[in-house]
Amino acid sequence: MREKGRGMETLTVDRKAKMKLPHQPVPIRPAAERIRDFEEVVLSYTAEQAIAEANRCILCPEAKCREACPLHNDIPGAMWLISQGDFIGAANKYRETSIFPEICGRVCPQERLCEGACVLGKRGEPVALGALERFVADYQRQTQGLPLPPVAPATGNLVAVVGSGPAGLAVAEELTKRGHEVVVYEAWPEPGGLLLYGIPSFKLPKRLVHEKIAYLKRLGVRFMTNTRIGQGLTVDDLFSAGFDAVFLGTGANVDAKLKAPGVDLKGIYQASDFLVRANVDHSLLPEAMRRPVEVGGRVAVVGGGDTAMDCLRTAIRLGAKEVTCVYRRTEAEMPGCHKERVRAIEEGVHFEYLVAPVRFIGDAAGHVRQMECQRMQLGEPDKSGRPRPVPIEGSNFLMDVDTVILALGYWPDPLVSETTPGLEVHDWGLITADAETGATSRPGVFAGGDNVTGPDLVSTAVAAGLRAARAVDQYLKTLP
Numbered sequence: 001m002r003e004k005g006r007g008m009e010t011l012t013v014d015r016k017a018k019m020k021l022p023h024q025p026v027p028i029r030p031a032a033e034r035i036r037d038f039e040e041v042v043l044s045y046t047a048e049q050a051i052a053e054a055n056r057c058i059l060c061p062e063a064k065c066r067e068a069c070p071l072h073n074d075i076p077g078a079m080w081l082i083s084q085g086d087f088i089g090a091a092n093k094y095r096e097t098s099i100f101p102e103i104c105g106r107v108c109p110q111e112r113l114c115e116g117a118c119v120l121g122k123r124g125e126p127v128a129l130g131a132l133e134r135f136v137a138d139y140q141r142q143t144q145g146l147p148l149p150p151v152a153p154a155t156g157n158l159v160a161v162v163g164s165g166p167a168g169l170a171v172a173e174e175l176t177k178r179g180h181e182v183v184v185y186e187a188w189p190e191p192g193g194l195l196l197y198g199i200p201s202f203k204l205p206k207r208l209v210h211e212k213i214a215y216l217k218r219l220g221v222r223f224m225t226n227t228r229i230g231q232g233l234t235v236d237d238l239f240s241a242g243f244d245a246v247f248l249g250t251g252a253n254v255d256a257k258l259k260a261p262g263v264d265l266k267g268i269y270q271a272s273d274f275l276v277r278a279n280v281d282h283s284l285l286p287e288a289m290r291r292p293v294e295v296g297g298r299v300a301v302v303g304g305g306d307t308a309m310d311c312l313r314t315a316i317r318l319g320a321k322e323v324t325c326v327y328r329r330t331e332a333e334m335p336g337c338h339k340e341r342v343r344a345i346e347e348g349v350h351f352e353y354l355v356a357p358v359r360f361i362g363d364a365a366g367h368v369r370q371m372e373c374q375r376m377q378l379g380e381p382d383k384s385g386r387p388r389p390v391p392i393e394g395s396n397f398l399m400d401v402d403t404v405i406l407a408l409g410y411w412p413d414p415l416v417s418e419t420t421p422g423l424e425v426h427d428w429g430l431i432t433a434d435a436e437t438g439a440t441s442r443p444g445v446f447a448g449g450d451n452v453t454g455p456d457l458v459s460t461a462v463a464a465g466l467r468a469a470r471a472v473d474q475y476l477k478t479l480p
């Protein structure tokens with residue numbers, strides 16, 4: 001069959017033959033080896049494997065993968081280029097729509113995005129789109145570095161970005177390319193948001209985040225770290241200081257708390273505190289946080305999302321002997337990424353479904369030693385559409401524990417909304433913003449990422465940032 005389009009020259013696609021090509025398994029380190037360090041778990045394809053896997057893409061005209069990608073990357077276009085051995089061309093294809101192919105290729109839950117939409121997945125293995133995106137982006141980084149794009153002539157406009165996670169970085173890059181001057185304000189000592197202070201290095205090596213920040217600095221973005229907007233300097237102060245627009249990319253970084261007797265005992269951690277202190281170089285932490293986490297032999301992690309999986313796998317790497325995930329629904333309702341759960345099981349994590357903690361019991365020194373739990377059954381669906389966990393009376397039991405990590409979800413920090421008059425928020429403090437433009441109730445203030453949607457994904461935060469950047473650019477053109 002002859003096909004045209006997507007920037008590809010006219011080409012002949014023999015779909016039947018392609019569908020018979022064998023899938024190239026993505027290389028992964030054996031569990032027994034990888035639990036001994038914090039190095040990356042998934043390895044890279046070789047050039048030959050990448051070409052062979054990309055060749056499996058049947059370049060279907062519907063390109064459902066592209067539709068399913070929050071950034072709408074031209075995936076078939078990239079697959080064709082990889083199959084021709086043009087790795088740099090493919091990397092540039094991703095960079096037309098994404099600022100982070102080396103990161104999204106690693107951390108996106110492809111099974112429910114691009115790979116989940118791949119037609120080959122109906123009868124067998126989908127094309128390994130994530131591994132291929134990562135391969136070409138890494139190939140380009142390693143052979144050319146991150147190429148600097150052309151920058152438009154200076155407009156004289158000044159934009160403040162609050163928060164340096166994927167949403168804020170996307171806005172900063174896009175507006176700088178359009179000739180605006182951008183200053184990013186970040187509360188942590190280093191920029192990167194959850195890419196640096198959340199996602200563990202066995203999923204995302206920190207050097208990729210540092211490289212991206214160095215690239216943005218070369219591009220002209222300025223970073224003001226250790227600066228928490230709302231504490232001292234407010235959004236109104238930024239406007240008074242001469243900024244023409246403000247983008248809020250403050251994320252959702254406040255841990256949801258559990259109300260249960262004994263929750264303040266020693267040895268009980270909130271997920272963020274645990275992950276940051278266990279995974280981030282202590283020179284990048286504020287003074288007060290530079291203490292190692294102490295992990296005992298028996299660790300329980302309460303929660304079932306990606307953060308819980310990261311805590312479980314971090315605890316294993318820190319030497320815990322028995323690591324148990326305690327989740328109040330069943331595996332079918334778990335919100336996280338399936339492949340991360342499989343990797344946790346391979347690494348020795350044990351799962352207790354339909355169980356919730358009710359209280360924590362400490363020893364004489366005030367350290368947690370037992371967790372009293374109650375068994376649950378599934379009831380009617382709640383607001384999220386998932387069956388509600390209903391406690392079973394008389395089912396309480398004790399679990400011996402030395403360390404408990406609570407990974408129950410996140411809320412946005414209310415500081416910015418509380419110190420910005422006229423900024424509308426709704427459920428749980430999420431900022432009310434237009435889905436397409438990120439415009440908020442305050443003229444000149446835009447928002448996007450987890451602080452608007454609630455905890456979501458790197459790719460959706462980048463997509464929101466890029467949409468908002470285009471809207472900020474338009475807004476700046478309307479200014480006198």
Ligand SMILES: Cc1cc2nc3c(=O)[nH]c(=O)nc-3n(C[C@H](O)[C@H](O)[C@H](O)COP(=O)(O)OP(=O)(O)OC[C@H]3O[C@@H](n4cnc5c(N)ncnc54)[C@H](O)[C@@H]3O)c2cc1C
Nearest residue numbers: 163165166167187193194228229251449450456457458461
């Ligand atoms: C443990 C963990 C693992 C995850 N794993 C994955 C994964 O594998 N794949 C995936 O796609 N997603 C994953 N996510 C989700 C993903 O990291 C987030 O959806 C994404 O980072 C949101 O981007 P953001 O820019 O909106 O916010 P963030 O990345 O949270 O960045 C917000 C930044 O704003 C700063 N900030 C907040 N308030 C202020 C203020 N007042 N002044 C100055 N700065 C401020 C914060 O310090 C932070 O640096 C994970 C999340 C966690 C917690």
